[in-house]
Amino acid sequence: MPAGLVISAPASGVGKTTLTLALARAWRNRGLNVQCFKSGPDYIDPAFHAAATGRASVNVDSWAMDRAAIAHLVSRGIDADVVLAEGSMGLFDGVAARGVSGTGATADIAQMLGWPVLLVIDPSGQAQTAAAIAAGLRDYRAGVRLAGVVLNRVASPRHEDLVRRALLDAGIAVFGALPRHAEINLPKRHLGLVQAEEQAEIGKLIDEAARFVAEHVDLDAVLRSAAAWSPQPAANGLNVTPPGQRIALARDAAFSFVYPHMLEAWRAAGAEISTFSPLADEAPDTSADVCWLPGGYPELHAGKIAGNARFRSGLRAFAKTRPLHGECGGYMVLGAGLTDADGVRHEMTGLLGLETSFAKRRMHLGYRLAELAAPMPGHRAGSRLRGHEFHYSTIVAQPDTPLAVVHDATGAVIAETGSRRGYVTGTFFHLIAEDR
Template identity: 95%
Template sequence: MPAGLVISAPASGVGKTTLTLALARAWRNRGLNVQCFKSGPDYIDPAFHAAATGRASVNVDSWAMDRATIAHLISRGTDADIVLAEGSMGLFDGVAARGVSGTGATADIAEMLGWPVVLVIDPSGQAQTAAAIAAGLRDYRAGVRLAGVVLNRVASPRHEDLVRRALNDAGIAVFGALPRHAEISLPKRHLGLVQAEEQAEIGKLIDEAARFIAEHVDLDAVLRAAATWSPQAASNGLNVTPPGQRIALARDAAFSFVYPHMLEAWRAAGAEISTFSPLADETPDASADVCWLPGGYPELHAGGIAANARFRSGLRAFAERRPVHGECGGYMVLGTALIDADGIRHEMTGLLGLETSFARRRMHLGYRLARLAAPMPGHATGARLRGHEFHYSTIVAQPDTPLAVVHDATGAVIAETGSRRGHATGTFFHLIAEDR
């Protein structure tokens, strides 16, 4: 039977992803089958997990998914030797109001699965206080079990010794301590890490991280701390209706934010997916019955999208008879115009009246619960959809008929309602699941 661990931390930016990738590759190099998951709404990290393990990774989310859905997704780890769930933000960070099976916190997944937590602690600017933080996290919630910690970015041997002694006094195992190592720093941009497929040297970077971790962390001790895990039977899979039988999916550096579990659910339901690249001036497959534009980084490629007349005219022709849906960045491209960070206005496809601006930068972040006021591909009027929004654009104009009434996780109504016009629909949130 496989063994399971959760990799978490007190906060974001401490090194969870780097440790997860390094452990996964180091154990894979030893001949173990490693399966990774991502806790929370992150559409970038699963691709890094896949690069490290050679196995597809998916998201599990206690706010948006019920226990049956999570069990179904986790069951893919049945044939693995070790399963790692990488957390998001801090261990107990979630929203104020409970969702389907929790608040979205990594701790929900750890408790639900019964997997112990390995904490990544960055003791920069402190020493014994790091032990107090780790002890507080250990004792905060009865159902969450701490396996031990890995120290990251320790300043010196003396610094490491002070922190280790304090953790030992608190009864907390230290699996290893990592000195600063710039060579394994993963590059970032405004929505998170630069995507794995954009990094030609990602394999070498993960190999170096694995070598570095193996040198400084007791891999055998971490493996022994994992909980033997017997997966529950996954009864009825994901409650996801594909948007069509044959789906034309935009897929390139500007359109890449789509949850892996959604694509798998569409295929499992019998749908076929054909991809095309708007950046390469390609058009959707003429035999498709629906076109889906996921989010990504259209703001970094707005000039190219505006210049690609074949893509824009082809998408407009497709939408004359068949549905087209856009999420976040895809929604922006369905709009009339996108104003980039330099204030330059770029013409988009004009299927919707939406106009957005990155010159007036403002972060929009959080879970979303939408009740559809009209149908969208795969979902009927009245459907309750759970998703997540994360972007830095500002709405300049959103003149079309609202697609949905959208609430944040506190229940407050928000202005990002999505839009519909003709066969075109769009939302700022990325769909995770539909309420059963």
């Protein structure tokens, strides 16, 4: 029977991902099968989870997904010994307005699955106050259980002793304390961690994290704190329609942000996916009936994309007769031009009139609910799509017919409507699920 545990924290940046990877690899090194999930819309962490466990990880999201979809996704852990759900931001951080089954907070997933929470606490600049924070999180919401705490980045043995004593006085278990260790810090970029596939040494980095955590954390006590869990095999509850039977998917360092559960759902529905690399100047498979450009980091490769004539001409030829959709970075590449952080404009494919610029960075972040005014691949006009937007580009021009009316999580209408022209559509949000 699998044991389930949620890894969370009071805030972002305290070491949730590093601890999740380290625990997963340490238990795997002991011969246990470990399944990871990511709570929330982060599309980078699941690839790190897969590197640590050897098993695919997916996102579970209470704002965008209903309980049936979440049950379907977590049922993949039925054959695991340990199941870890890594949270996002702080334990109770979500949006103000409830979505499909919650606000997107990690606490929603912990309560829904009945898994206790392992808190990562960084007590830098404090001592006993760390215990007050942990106690507040423990008592904040009925139905969310605290397993205990791992301290991260403790300054000294004396510092650790002060914090430990305060936590124990509050009745909170301390499973271990990690001194500062720069060698296991994961590199970051403006959208979060640098992707796992970009790091040649990722295996060694995770191994070092596992060794370090095993040295300072009682792995057996952590495992005993996890909840016995009896998942039932679930029917496909994702309600995802593939955009076509044969899908040409852009896939390389510039086009890599696509939710794993979406690709799995497409394949489960019988679709075939062929990949191509725009950075290698490849064109989409001409036998495909739809082309999909996911997001990523096109701004880091804009000059190369602009100069890859075979990719550009192949994409234009494809769009004359078949549907083509781009998400976020893919949407920008379908546009007329992209200005990079240095103020240099690069000509894109021109299939849409969108002009974007990174010269004046502006963060766009949050859940999105789109009501389609026209069809896009896999979805009819009138469909309600839930997704997430995260980028730093500014819209200079968005002259084409809007694809959708797009709302943020509060219900406010936003300017990032997406575009359509002929067979071509694009959105700034990454699709997570369609409302039933």
